[in-house]
Each structure stands twice: as structure tokens, then as C-alpha cells.
Amino acid sequence: xxxxxxxxxxxxxxxxxxxxxxxxxxxxxxxxxxxxxxxxxxxxxxxxxxxxxxxxxxxxxxxxxxxxxxxxxxxxxxxxxxxxxxxxxxxxxxxxxxxxxxxxxxxxxxxxxxxxxxxxxxxxxxxxxxxxxxxxxxxxxxxxxxxxxxxxxxxxxxxxxxxxxxxxxxxxxxxxxxxxxxxxxxxxxxxxxxxxxxxxxxxxxxxxxxxxxxxxxxxxxxxxxxxxxxxxxxxxxxxxxxxxxxxxxxxxxxxxxxxxxxxxxxxxxxxxxxxxxxxxxxxxxxxxxxxxxxxxxxxxxxx
Amino acid sequence: xxxxxxxxxxxxxxxxxxxxxxxxxxxxxxxxxxxxxxxxxxxxxxxxxxxxxxxxxxxxxxxxxxxxxxxxxxxxxxxxxxxxxxxxxxxxxxxxxxxxxxxxxxxxxxxxxxxxxxxxxxxxxxxxxxxxxxxxxxxxxxxxxxxxxxxxxxxxxxxxxxxxxxxxxxxxxxxxxxxxxxxxxxxxxxxxxxxxxxxxxxxxxxxxxxxxxxxxxxxxxxxxxxxxxxxxxxxxxxxxxxxxxxxxxxxxxxxxxxxxxxxxxxxxxxxxxxxxxxxxxxxxxxxxxxxxxxxxxxxxxxxxxxxxxxxxxxxxxxxxxxxxxxxxxx
Amino acid sequence: xxxxxxxxxxxxxxxxxxxxxxxxxxxxxxxxxxxxxxxxxxxxxxxxxxxxxxxxxxxxxxxxxxxxxxxxxxxxxxxxxxxxxxxxxxxxxxxxxxxxxxxxxxxxxxxxxxxxxxxxxxxxxxxxxxxxxxxxxxxxxxxxxxxxxxxxxxxxxxxxxxxxxxxxxxxxxxxxxxxxxxxxxxxxxxxxxxxxxxxxxxxxxxxxxxxxxxxxxxxxxxxxxxxxxxxxxxxxxxxxxxxxxxxxxxxxxxxxxxxxxxxxxxxxxxxxxxxxxxxxxxxxxxxxxxxxxxxxxxxxxxxxxxxxxxxxxxxxxxxxxxx
Numbered sequence: 001x002x003x004x005x006x007x008x009x010x011x012x013x014x015x016x017x018x019x020x021x022x023x024x025x026x027x028x029x030x031x032x033x034x035x036x037x038x039x040x041x042x043x044x045x046x047x048x049x050x051x052x053x054x055x056x057x058x059x060x061x062x063x064x065x066x067x068x069x070x071x072x073x074x075x076x077x078x079x080x081x082x083x084x085x086x087x088x089x090x091x092x093x094x095x096x097x098x099x100x101x102x103x104x105x106x107x108x109x110x111x112x113x114x115x116x117x118x119x120x121x122x123x124x125x126x127x128x129x130x131x132x133x134x135x136x137x138x139x140x141x142x143x144x145x146x147x148x149x150x151x152x153x154x155x156x157x158x159x160x161x162x163x164x165x166x167x168x169x170x171x172x173x174x175x176x177x178x179x180x181x182x183x184x185x186x187x188x189x190x191x192x193x194x195x196x197x198x199x200x201x202x203x204x205x206x207x208x209x210x211x212x213x214x215x216x217x218x219x220x221x222x223x224x225x226x227x228x229x230x231x232x233x234x235x236x237x238x239x240x241x242x243x244x245x246x247x248x249x250x251x252x253x254x255x256x257x258x259x260x261x262x263x264x265x266x267x268x269x270x271x272x273x274x275x276x277x278x279x280x281x282x283x284x285x286x287x288x289x290x291x292x293x294x295x296x297x298x299x300x301x302x303x
Numbered sequence: 304x305x306x307x308x309x310x311x312x313x314x315x316x317x318x319x320x321x322x323x324x325x326x327x328x329x330x331x332x333x334x335x336x337x338x339x340x341x342x343x344x345x346x347x348x349x350x351x352x353x354x355x356x357x358x359x360x361x362x363x364x365x366x367x368x369x370x371x372x373x374x375x376x377x378x379x380x381x382x383x384x385x386x387x388x389x390x391x392x393x394x395x396x397x398x399x400x401x402x403x404x405x406x407x408x409x410x411x412x413x414x415x416x417x418x419x420x421x422x423x424x425x426x427x428x429x430x431x432x433x434x435x436x437x438x439x440x441x442x443x444x445x446x447x448x449x450x451x452x453x454x455x456x457x458x459x460x461x462x463x464x465x466x467x468x469x470x471x472x473x474x475x476x477x478x479x480x481x482x483x484x485x486x487x488x489x490x491x492x493x494x495x496x497x498x499x500x501x502x503x504x505x506x507x508x509x510x511x512x513x514x515x516x517x518x519x520x521x522x523x524x525x526x527x528x529x530x531x532x533x534x535x536x537x538x539x540x541x542x543x544x545x546x547x548x549x550x551x552x553x554x555x556x557x558x559x560x561x562x563x564x565x566x567x568x569x570x571x572x573x574x575x576x577x578x579x580x581x582x583x584x585x586x587x588x589x590x591x592x593x594x595x596x597x598x599x600x601x602x603x604x605x606x607x608x609x610x611x612x613x614x615x616x617x618x619x620x621x622x623x624x625x626x627x628x629x630x631x632x633x
Numbered sequence: 634x635x636x637x638x639x640x641x642x643x644x645x646x647x648x649x650x651x652x653x654x655x656x657x658x659x660x661x662x663x664x665x666x667x668x669x670x671x672x673x674x675x676x677x678x679x680x681x682x683x684x685x686x687x688x689x690x691x692x693x694x695x696x697x698x699x700x701x702x703x704x705x706x707x708x709x710x711x712x713x714x715x716x717x718x719x720x721x722x723x724x725x726x727x728x729x730x731x732x733x734x735x736x737x738x739x740x741x742x743x744x745x746x747x748x749x750x751x752x753x754x755x756x757x758x759x760x761x762x763x764x765x766x767x768x769x770x771x772x773x774x775x776x777x778x779x780x781x782x783x784x785x786x787x788x789x790x791x792x793x794x795x796x797x798x799x800x801x802x803x804x805x806x807x808x809x810x811x812x813x814x815x816x817x818x819x820x821x822x823x824x825x826x827x828x829x830x831x832x833x834x835x836x837x838x839x840x841x842x843x844x845x846x847x848x849x850x851x852x853x854x855x856x857x858x859x860x861x862x863x864x865x866x867x868x869x870x871x872x873x874x875x876x877x878x879x880x881x882x883x884x885x886x887x888x889x890x891x892x893x894x895x896x897x898x899x900x901x902x903x904x905x906x907x908x909x910x911x912x913x914x915x916x917x918x919x920x921x922x923x924x925x926x927x928x929x930x931x932x933x934x935x936x937x938x939x940x941x942x943x944x945x946x947x948x949x950x951x952x953x954x955x956x
Contacts, residue, residue, distance in 0.1 A: 015438060
């Protein structure tokens with residue numbers, strides 16, 4: 001026994017070392033993916049910008065001055081001014097908290113609910129599956145705009161109802177997607193093996209099923225990160241979103257739309273921010289998917 | 304090998320799967336396992352042999368505690384494995400019967416390091432082990448299946464098919480089982496690596512004092528590894544006996560046909576009879592033929608075979624055969 | 634005996650992102666009229682790639698980078714795709730492993746057989762429905778006229794493989810390439826399909842290349858057997874020679890691992906197939922070979938005539954009986 005102990009006593013430290021190495025490899029994979037890395041920096045910069053707005057903006061984002069309305073970018077107003085003469089840079093900085101916050105929270109919320117329901121339905125099958133999927137079908141058939149109107153009526157206009165509207169319209173998509181993946185996973189032998197060693201259903205779902213749905217979930221989340229910004233903007237445009245004068249990026253576009261030809265920058269600049277954010281999340285999502293999948297990670301390492 | 308101590312007893316086990324495309328009012332069933340009784344003795348390796356649709360895999364899953372039978376009992380050391388429709392809550396019982404499957408690519412969670420896969424099983428089996436003890440146990444298990452410590456920190460995709468199957472064996476051994484069901488565990492592997500996995504199975508059988516249910520379609524493997532053989536056809540056991548005596552003198556015409564048409568069996572060279580050259584295909588298990596189920600392909604079927612279903616009966620010492628004419632015509 | 638197919642120094646490479654896979658590397662052999670040549674090998678041996686190359690079915694990233702395939706004296710590698718279409722299915726036809734992916738689920742099998750006839754005779758498939766039924770009878774499908782109007786899903790696996798066979802023989806090909814045609818079938822069904830293939834081959838006077846991982850099966854049905862390992866031919870000789878006196882250590886290992894003995898440790902070949910992107914220098918089997926010595930790890934052994942067959946191994950001297 002003594003002998004055996006000396007033989008194996010550094011096994012654990014070796015395993016731990018290797019695990020740290022693997023974790024570093026994960027970051028390495030992400031770092032090697034130039035697009036993902038650039039996207040990560042952009043997202044960090046955008047978040048930092050929104051946070052800075054709590055203590056500093058070049059101008060007061062709500063202060064209007066019709067004398068300097070619709071001015072193109074200049075030294076004093078680097079991104080120009082809007083239809084009421086407010087500084088667009090300050091408004092973009094201030095509005096980031098709404099736009100980024102809304103999309104982040106609503107996507108996370110939608111994903112959490114959707115993934116949980118999808119796994120429950122796919123893993124358990126039978127009646128649970130039927131009930132969950134019928135609810136999902138009904139939700140999918142419900143028009144987003146109508147739902148948003150109903151929510152606004154119930155909760156009142158504002159950030160909360162916007163987040164709810166987006167999460168409620170997106171979670172059924174995750175649920176359906178995840179359920180499909182889970183239906184494949186439950187037939188794999190490692191799930192059977194997990195049952196055989198006596199793991200509880202809960203543990204099997206969390207430890208064996210959930211991690212293997214991550215690739216599809218991450219792709220869907222990064223796609224919805226962009227889409228939810230557009231959805232928030234569309235609702236804002238219809239007057240169902242963040243009410244003016246709060247400078248949510250979509251609301252900004254809505255406000256400037258009638259000056260599209262005379263002062264395009266009012267619309268184009270928030271548009272560019274929405275575009276960049278949505279693109280960055282998509283590219284980062286792709287990178288994450290690669291880094292989190294041991295198999296893809298291996299391919300990249302060899303390549 | 305094998306003792307007289309029976310460890311697993313199947314009593315008239317039935318499993319029918321409903322087909323969704325039944326005609327109006329008339330429900331159709333796939334009769335996957337249809338009235339199977341079998342006694343498995345401690346320490347023996349019993350081969351369940353049959354072709355697709357024979358029910359061998361379904362029977363394996365029933366024995367493994369993965370699929371409750373519709374009728375009949377599965378008794379492990381005097382205890383019912385199922386309480387009616389549900390698996391017995393007895394955890395200890397559950398640990399004692401483990402299984403390994405065919406496809407090496409899905410046998411391990413692709414997102415878990417080999418160590419974590421083994422550690423999970425070890426922790427479930429042994430409460431309150433320190434991390435060092437878990438690691439040591441994992442290392443020992445891996446060495447017992449002929450892998451080394453480097454494999455602990457690999458992911459499944461970094462292993463070959465044969466190595467993955469050996470890890471699957473190690474995971475099963477972590478539960479300290481008494482019965483191991485091996486369902487076509489080498490069919491997906493190249494022949495030159497099959498032996499590596501099978502030799503591991505033979506090694507651990509002795510080391511862990513296992514009883515093995517070896518499910519396969521390959522008569523060559525049956526010959527090399529098993530003490531007993533149970534030949535299945537359309538949900539039934541049609542012949543059961545000592546492997547050696549069945550290979551030397553198969554009694555059921557279907558066993559004769561299997562041995563005659565299997566290239567690996569003809570390399571062994573014990574039995575070949577051109578009268579039993581393969582003909583026809585197995586009928587659907589939804590609608591098995593009246594009388595003996597093999598009568599559509601049997602070269603020696605006569606009147607009675609088309610009317611009466613032959614029971615599995617002891618035609619010679621320790622030789623159980625379900626055939627009316629096995630002894631009349633060879 | 635006349636030579637139907639003469640493959641010379643054939644190289645088929647796959648250009649992948651992480652390197653070039655030398656799937657078939659400098660392979661030469663001849664196929665004689667009327668013979669069944671078995672190609673045996675494990676996954677990664679290049680046997681299927683070789684079959685596809687002969688049938689003109691190599692697709693990118695695969696590429697034929699060198700050599701010749703002479704079919705009745707004409708180099709197939711110089712043919713255009715339209716010239717190929719005249720040969721494939723008529724003079725050379727192929728039977729694959731998975732009948733499901735080669736039969737179209739939305740057409741009746743009779744129509745699909747008729748279509749194969751039409752492809753090389755012109756007209757419309759409708760004109761050939763009687764011919765199709767005749768072909769289905771040839772592959773011993775009972776009640777052929779009724780079966781002809783069945784869709785693939787209504788047939789069993791063995792039956793579908795017969796339908797594919799009838800498509801393959803529809804135009805009386807001179808060369809049939811069968812790539813694992815029975816590996817998805819049960820042994821009793823396999824036995825019957827194989828027997829049918831051999832009978833049809835005889836009736837039509839064709840030659841056949843039978844590709845499989847199942848060496849015991851080849852020992853029963855092939856006239857000659859070519860054993861491939863990691864893109865190379867390691868041994869090529871009559872079934873009799875391979876069965877009773879295999880020379881190459883790989884052939885021996887392969888045969889020993891399927892020649893099961895009662896209750897004995899099974900014999901295996903240690904290690905696994907090498908990467909075909911950077912194969913080991915010298916003999917590709919050397920890292921797994923129990924007899925390998927210095928020379929094996931440095932110099933690639935050429936195929937040489939030993940004891941009535943070809944062997945690529947340094948252990949043997951040209952023409953000699955043993956080394």
C-alpha cells in the first residue's frame with residue numbers, strides 16, 4: 001500500500017497541472033482567433049464607454065439647443081448633433097446602458113428559460129415534452145409586436161416591458177433548438193452509462209446534457225445579441241420601447257429618421273454602433289464555440 | 304469456468320414495442336423479446352448471438368436495468384430487478400450490473416476529460432473519498448484496462464476507438480460490478496485492435512470476478528470468448544448450450560445456417576453443411592410466421608413446423624433447442 | 634489471361650487544411666479477365682479511395698496526383714467527365730455499402746433500374762420497364778413484377794442491395810467494383826448476396842474488385858487478395874497463399890486476429906494505423922511490426938516476387954522462400 005501510494009501520489013497534481021494547461025489552451029485558442037479577440041475588445045470598449053457615462057459625458061445628453069441642431073461631426077461635437085441639437089457622442093455613451101443592458105439581460109433571460117425548457121422536454125419526453133412544446137408552439141405563433149403592446153399595456157412602457165417582450169419572444173426558439181439537440185444526445189451511450197452508474201436525472205441533465213448543447217446555444221445567443229438590439233430599436237421606433245428622451249440607440253434612429261436625407265449622420269451613427277455591436281457578438285460567439293469544444297480546439301491546435 | 308450458483312434468472316421475459324403506424328383500431332407491435340427464460344451462472348461468459356431483429360440488444364438492455372420488460376421477471380441473486388414497471392430503487396443492485404456498448408464515438412462524454420468521467424463514477428460508488436483517493440483509484444482502473452496515466456488527462460476525441468472502449472470498460476469497473484453486459488463492443492473497431500479490447504475484457508473478468516453477457520453477431524468471437532451460447536431468432540432463444548458442444552454439433556437449423564454462412568466460423572472449421580446454406584431473409588418481427596418462426600427459411604421444415612411453435616426443450620444433456628426436427632435431420 | 638485493368642504507380646492524395654493525406658501512395662497492380670480480386674485493409678488503408686479512383690469518383694479535396702489507370706489499354710485518367718459518363722455504369726460499375734443512400738426514396742425501384750438502362754441506351758425509362766423486371770429477376774428477387782413498383786423503404790436491406798446489384802449489372806459491365814457491398818448486412822443475408830454477385834459475375838463474364846475489411850470473407854470468395862496498409866500494397870497473392878502461408882507480418886497479424894482460438898488470448902497487432910499526413914519513414918508498418926529492424930525504419934521495402942506472390946517486406950529476398 002505504501003508502495004502504491006508513492007506510485008500514484010503525484011497523479012492528482014499531474015491532473016491538476018494538465019487541467020490548468022488545458023484551461024490556458026482555451027484562452028489561447030480564443031486569443032489566436034483574431035476576429036474573436038478584436039470583437040472581445042470592441043465589446044469591452046463599448047461596455048466601458050457605457051459605464052463611463054455614469055460619471056462623465058462630454059455634454060449633457062438631454063440638454064437641447066436648437067441653434068446647433070443637425071450639425072455634422074466637428075471638433076467640438078465629434079459625432080455631430082441630433083435634431084434637437086444634443087451631442088450625439090454623449091447620447092451614444094448614455095444610451096449604451098439601455099441598448100447593451102437590454103439586449104444582454106433579455107438574451108440571457110430568454111436563453112436560461114429556453115435552455116431549461118428544451119432540456120426538460122427533450123430529456124424527459126412523453127407528456128412533459130408534449131406540454132412544453134405545445135406552449136412553445138403557441139408562443140412562437142404569437143407576434144412579437146402584439147405581445148409587446150400587451151406588455152406595455154400591462155406593465156407600462158419602459159425598459160422592463162421591453163426586456164420581457166424580447167425574452168418571451170426568444171425563449172421558445174432556444175427551447176425548440178435545444179430540444180432537438182437533446183433528442184440526439186439522450187440516445188448517446190454516455191447518457192446510458194451515466195444512468196447505469198446511478199446518477200440522478202438532474203445531474204445527468206446538468207453535467208452531461210447541458211454542456212453538449214452549448215455549441216448551438218452560444219451561436220443562437222450571439223445571433224440574438226444583435227437581433228435583440230434591432231428588436232428593441234424596432235419597438236422603440238413604434239413608440240413601444242424606451243421612451244424618448246432616453247437615448248436608447250434604436251430610439252435615436254427613430255427620432256432622426258425624418259432628417260435622413262438632410263442630416264444622415266443622426267441615423268447612421270447609432271446604426272453603425274448597432275451594427276458593430278451585433279457583429280462583434282456574433283464573431284465572439286463563434287470564437288467561444290470553438291474554444292469551448294475540446295474537439296474543435298484540438299483541430300485548431302494541430303492546424 | 305462458471306459455477307452452479309445462478310446469479311441472474313430471466314423468467315418469461317417479454318418486450319413489445321408499439322408501432323405508431325397501426326391500422327385503424329389495430330395496434331401493431333414489434334415483438335423484440337418474446338417469452339425468453341434464461342439462467343446465467345456466476346463467473347460464466349454467455350454469448351447472446353443473433354442477427355438484426357433477433358432481440359439480443361433489447362434483452363441486453365432489459366438485463367442491464369435500462370428497459371423494464373412488459374411481462375416476466377429479471378431476478379438478480381434472488382431480488383427482482385424491476386418492481387412492475389420501474390427499476391428497483393436498490394442502489395447497490397444497480398451498481399452490480401453494468402454495461403458497455405457498441406459505438407466508441409458516443410460512449411464517452413466528448414466534453415469531459417477521461418479523468419472526470421472516471422472520477423464521477425468513482426465518487427458515486429464510494430462516498431467521502433478524498434481527491435487523492437479518487438485520483439489513485441482512477442489511475443488503477445486505467446492501468447487495469449491497459450492504458451496509462453497519460454490517458455487520464457485526455458479528451459475522448461484524442462483517443463482511438465479501441466482506447467475509448469477500454470475507458471468505457473474502466474468506467475463500468477469503477478462501480479465494482481458483478482455482471483458486465485458487453486453489447487457488440489468491438490463491432491465498430493478494426494480487426495487488428497479488436498483483440499486489444501477483448502483481451503482486456505478477459506483480463507478484468509478474472510481480476511474482478513465478473514460474469515459477462517457478451518452480445519454479438521460474430522460467431523468467431525463467440526467461439527473465442529464464451530462458455531455458453533444462446534442463439535436468438537426473432538425475439539426467441541432457439542438454442543442454448545455449452546459453446547464448444549454447440550459449435551461441434553449445432554442442433555437448431557438456424558444455428559447450423561449461422562455457422563455455415565459465417566466466414567470467421569468457417570476459419571475455425573468445426574461445422575459447415577451446405578444443406579444449411581443461407582436462404583431468404585428473416586421475416587418481420589411485427590408479424591412472425593405461424594408455427595416455428597424459422598419455418599420460412601428452414602431447409603428441414605415439415606408439416607408440424609408450420610403449425611406448432613416448438614418450445615425450448617432439453618434435447619440432449621445440457622442442450623436446449625426449440626425445434627421439432629433437430630434430431631431427425633442433421 | 635488478358636489484363637482488363639492495369640493500375641500503374643497510382644497516387645491519390647487528399648489536400649486538407651492540416652496537410653496532405655497520402656491515401657493511395659504509389660500503387661500498381663493488374664486485374665485479369667474473369668477474376669475476383671479482393672482488396673483487404675482496415676480503415677485508413679486507402680482501399681476505398683483506390684476503388685473510387687478506378688471508378689472516376691475522386692472529388693476534391695481528393696486528387697489523383699500521379700500514375701495511370703489503364704482499362705483495356707486506355708488511360709482512364711485522361712478521360713473527360715462526359716467520356717466518363719459513357720463508361721461508368723456501362724463498362725465499369727460500382728456497388729456501395731449503404732444501399733439507402735444510393736437509392737432515391739421517391740422513385741420505385743423498378744423505375745430506378747429502368748433509368749440505369751436508359752442512361753446508356755437512350756429513350757425514356759418507361760421503355761425499359763420490362764428489362765428492369767428481367768434484371769430484378771436476375772438478382773433473384775422473388776415476385777419481381779410486384780417488387781418493381783415498390784419504393785425503397787418497402788424493401789429489406791438485403792433486397793435493396795440486390796436492387797443496387799441489378800442496377801450495376803444492367804449494362805453488362807466488364808468490371809464491377811464492389812466496395813463493402815455486404816458489410817451492412819447480416820451474415821446469413823451476406824452469404825446469399827455474395828453468392829449472387831459471384832454467379833452474376835460468371836454469367837456476364839465480368840471481372841470484379843471486391844473491397845472489404847473482412848479478410849475471412851475474401852478468403853472464401855476471391856481468386857487473388859491484395860492486402861493494403863496505410864496507402865500501400867503490402868502483399869498480393871492468391872487466396873490460397875494468403876490463407877495458408879501469409880508472408881508479410883501485417884497480413885499474418887490480420888489473419889491471426891480473425892483466426893479465433895478457443896479460450897486463448899486473442900492475437901492483436903499492437904499500436905494503431907499511422908497518420909497518413911506524415912507516415913513513418915521506411916516501411917509504414919515498421920512501428921507496429923514485431924520483426925522490424927534497422928533497415929525497415931529507413932528504407933521503404935519495394936514489392937517483390939517471393940514464393941509465388943508479391944510482398945513488400947525486407948524480411949524476404951526476391952524469388953526466395955524465406956529471408
